[in-house]
Amino acid sequence: MSSVQNIQGNHACALAAVAAGCRFYAGYPITPSSEIAERMSVELPAVNGIFVQMEDEIASMGAIIGASMGGAKTMTATSGPGFSLKQENLGYAAATEVPCVIINVMRGGPSTGMPTRPAQGDVMQARWGTHGDHPIIVLTPWSVQEIYQQTLRAFDLSEALRVPVVVLIDEVIGHLVESVDLAKMNTGNPVERKWADSSQEDFQPYAHTEDLVPPMPRPGDGYRTHTTGLTHAENGFPTQDPEVANRVISRLLQKLEHHNDLVECVNQSDCKDAEIVIVAYGITARAAQSAKQQLQGEGVKVGIFRPITLWPFPQQTFSEAIANARLVLVPEMNAGQLIVEIERYRNDSTRIIGLNRYDGEPISPQQIFNKVKEVLQDA
């Protein structure tokens, strides 16, 4: 039997989670992500996992962190309003370095917005939604196949680096049905968390290890450590000593940069000689891909820079990619969010232009085509 199936993006996400070793899911119903919870409630018990529908989004986030502190690989899924509610505990996971995966199937906002309509309005919230400086990884798949791959990768990154990982899925991809060969994409070799196995005496749960990712103590293994969202020293206990605080927060913030080879994931095509580079993610990148073919057919030198890992933004690779570009076009289904980050890394000779839409409709290839033509005429 062929392993190719016609599958919805949200269902592919659930299957990838189980394949990655996720054995605990806590969630709260919210459009347009609910299929993920529904599928997890079927899949998890079959592999001795736990599915629990909690009383609210806050509790769902708390429960997955609690289960992860106990040793399980965990996930929750939500959309805009729920993502807002999860931010407090998400910050706790970042500060205490507890691995967990958060799926946000984005819908129109602000507030309750347009629950069944696509938008990319949570790009900045995914990076800066919780208070204080913190590390976080955000991934943006553009197809059902990539939802599967990036959800697998979300678990691997989260476990390897002890950091919460957010997967931002566009509503239209979450609900898209595509033919995917899941077995082919499952590496079957998920990353396992680095558990503490050294001496229990004087064990430092937040030691400044060479790789900046300290091994995690598992409850029951005899370490009896303290975990707190208060700023904590290497020994896990709260500190207000400026020198210690600076040291431990610095390690936390440097962790991802130190492992940039693992974290960064960019898909770029024809950027090298392009005079126009389109920077796009998710479904918008697919529209850009289509527009690119049309433009190239007319002799326009155009490339696409697609940051699959959106945060941390791949600044170095991006700067190199636009080295020869006169123009950078940033189509987004929001009023202009990633463009703000991109403007930080522009070179003096490059013009940055946005193409924005927040009416609940995706950006069409034609819109991108027209915008490029219009800009070229102006230039």
Next chain:
Amino acid sequence: MLDQAKTPFEIRDYIRQQLFPHFMCPGCGHGIALRALLWAIHDLGIAKDDLAIVSGIGCSGRIGAYIDANTFHTTHGRPLAFATGLKLARPDLHVIVITGDGDCLAIGGNHLIHACRRNLDITCLMLNNEIYGMTGGQVSPTTSSDRYTTTTPEGNYEPVFDACKLAQGAGAGFVGREMTLQTPSLKKLIQQGIAHPGFSFLEVISDCTEIYGRKNDLGESAEMVLSQKADFRSASYGMIADEVFQPRNVKTGVLYKDDRPEYAQAYRQKIASRAKK
């Protein structure tokens, strides 16, 4: 059960002395609650390695750190949500939540009622000192009528939450209340609560001498605790002399107990029956 239960309880065996001096104010009842909890753990023979303490934010949330166990100091009002995940993922651990009247009944109220409803095998110790102490003495859902706080300058005019009635109504399998004044009774209640296979909600009547007591001229710690005697009485005296124990007439001891199915057990049974189909 470990052999430790056969030896006399020694609090030093269960606390992280390296964190001393502790943060508690003189006269605070939380230390007595902590002692009663550790004493119960000792007598139940629970190994420290298998003990998980999950706490929220506030004075109550801070005492967990002093326990030499797996301790998790979580976010404000959410310890029951964290504990639910931890207990479901790790049924082998004894999960005990330490929370306060603000943490548990105000910001965490929704989590409390649903934790009671699920009846997962967690023990929830709510230290009720009638005040937000850590933030300087603001009114809480259990602040008594007419008491002064930094946010009720004319005296408290809001009705008081009866946490035990709430927990029972929401479905907790075991509900009890005790004063720090009666430490052996408190220890016994906690012991029964932990031993109960289901969600146990235990309200501990603590006292905040430094902030609440001072603001309301309630005297020193001993005076405050002794005055609680006028308000509380054992549930077992219920039949004898109702009128004597005015004005508040609040019952202590085991207030409710049933043997309704524990959540994780019910979950596993459902899954097993699904597998058979």
